Amino acid sequence: xxxxxxxxxxxxxxxxxxxxxxxxxxxxxxxxxxxxxxxxxxxxxxxxxxxxxxxxxxxxxxxxxxxxxxxxxxxxxxxxxxxxxxxxxxxxxxxxxxxxxxxxxxxxxxxxxxxxxxxxxxxxxxxxxxxxxxxxxxxxxxxxxxxxxxxxxxxxxxxxxxxxxxxxxxxxxxxxxxxxxxxxxxxxxxxxxxxxxx
Numbered sequence: 268x269x270x271x272x273x274x275x276x277x278x279x280x281x282x283x284x285x286x287x288x289x290x291x292x293x294x295x296x297x298x299x300x301x302x303x304x305x306x307x308x309x310x311x312x313x314x315x316x317x318x319x320x321x322x323x324x325x326x327x328x329x330x331x332x333x334x335x336x337x338x339x340x341x342x343x344x345x346x347x348x349x350x351x352x353x354x355x356x357x358x359x360x361x362x363x364x365x366x367x368x369x370x371x372x373x374x375x376x377x378x379x380x381x382x383x384x385x386x387x388x389x390x391x392x393x394x395x396x397x398x399x400x401x402x403x404x405x406x407x408x409x410x411x412x413x414x415x416x417x418x419x420x421x422x423x424x425x426x427x428x429x430x431x432x433x434x435x436x437x438x439x440x441x442x443x444x445x446x447x448x449x450x451x452x453x454x455x456x457x458x459x460x461x462x463x464x465x
Contacts, residue, residue: 269298269461274430274440275378276307277359277392278352280345282439283382284337285451288465289441290375292454296461298443302367302374303426304360307438310427314436337452344387351391357423358412359392362402364422365415372406380404 273289275282293300308318319327331347338345359381366377380401384390390397399409408414433442441448441457448457458465 269296269443271298271300271457271461272303272429272433272442273300274303274305274426274435274438274442276304276356276438277363277378277381278354278356278385279307279382279438280334280386281451282378283345283386284334284341284343285439285454286341286343286379287375288451288454289439289457292458292461292463292465295458295463298461300374302363302378303429304356304363305423305426305430305438306356306360310430310436310438313427313431316436346386346389349386350389351393352385354385354391355393357393357419358395358416359398359401360423361416361419362398362412364419364426365411366402366405366407368415368418368422369408369411371408372402374405377401377405377407 271289271293290300310316311318319330334345334347363378363381366372367374381392384397384401385392392398395412398412402409402411430440434447435442437449439451443457443460446460448454455465
């Protein structure tokens with residue numbers, strides 16, 4: 268069976284732009300999809316990337332134009348300067364990890380709920396009540412915001428190591444066998460490689 272590893276961060280606007288398409292591709296292809304949240308700053312440090320604050324002003328300005336373009340292309344709202352960004356991605360990432368391990372809910376709905384809270388709703392996804400709301404809305408036990416902390420804290424750094432070993436250097440990033448796909452704008456290529464169309 269085809270398997271896709273999905274490396275992401277809930278504070279990434281590009282993860283937000285990916286929406287539910289990774290899950291749709293996996294479902295159409297009959298593939299398994301593993302959500303692997305990680306610390307994007309640590310990933311950049313390990314792979315030669317540069318955090319937004321350290322980029323040249325021209326790169327920062329272009330990023331905003333691209334986000335606006337993709338928001339319109341995908342008909343997906345986004346606040347280019349959300350009230351609570353950058354938030355600490357770890358608590359929400361731990362919740363994603365714990366929910367995936369426990370099962371019983373909709374993982375795509377959880378991830379998109381968290382990114383929407385950040386990038387559309389001006390909510391702080393580092394706060395427990397926001398995480399609990401997103402867990403509940405996606406059909407998971409809201410108590411995972413607390414009970415999943417230890418498990419999430421163990422797996423979160425492992426996801427980073429897996430990412431570096433696989434050749435991942437940004438988010439969102441998709442690994443299907445030996446094939447690597449960086450960015451929500453490469454989901455068409457992922458779908459093609461999986462033998463489906465979006």
